Amino acid sequence: MSTFLPLNIRIDGKKILFVGGGGLAMHKLQAVLQFSTAVTVLDSACSDEVVSTGVQVLNKTYEPSDLDGFFLVYACTPDEGLNRRVLDDAQKKGVLCNIADNRNDSDFISPxxxxxxxxxxxxxxxxxxxxxxxxxxxxxxxxxxxxxxxxxxxx
The missing domain is CATH 3.30.160 (Double Stranded RNA Binding Domain)
Structure with missing residues (x-):
């Protein structure tokens, strides 16, 4: 059983990455955009809804170096293996990671x-x-x- 500490994290000047640009990402993105516009979405086929938010979009497939310079990452793809790879890479780099549909492995969850x-x-x-x-x-x-x-x- 995972235990989470409720806290507020200062994100001034910190960049947030979403790997995956579909409906799951959009759900999380709506909450994050209330607090920060320093958001990038990485997906080779981002949904029009995500694009319409005005966030920076990287139309490409994920590679570990994509995490460089980011403070938080949300793994929001339908591919469990890719989400796990993003988490593993993020943890190696000291980047906090949330797998959108997997609280047990995530470093943080969103209320x-x-x-x-x-x-x-x-x-x-x-x-x-x-x-x-x-x-x-x-x-x-x-x-x-x-x-x-x-x-x-x-x-």
Whole structure:
């Protein structure tokens, strides 16, 4: 069983790489783009949706040197072997890596997020039940948006 420490990481001036440019990457990318635009997506066939975000896209196949200069990497391909290779290469280089659909091997996981008026709420099930994390996040979001919880504007 993996154990994860909830924390916030400073990413000012740090680059983030996504290996894989399909639907799985897009899901993670939407959250990351709330915090950083220093994002590159590497995929020989990126989806139009990913391209439309305006991130830098590298249309190529993965090789270990692609990790050079990156702080975080998300392995988001449908190829388990490639995702594992990205993780192994990242760990050798000291780059934190998330395999989008494999919490047990990932260095970090991404919580369900809600941002409102300078506050960020993150909900995590330690990767065990993403759907439940989203349900909790949505319930918290509804509390804030319905003004049942004091915020900067209604306190």
């Amino acid at each position: 369900a997020l809600f941002r409102h008026e300078g506050m960020t709420v993150s909900v995590s099930s330690d990767g065990r039940n993403a759907r439940r994390s989203v349900e909790w996040r949505n319930a918290i979001k509804e509390l804030f948006l319905s003004k049942r919880v004091p915020t900067k504007t209604n306190a």
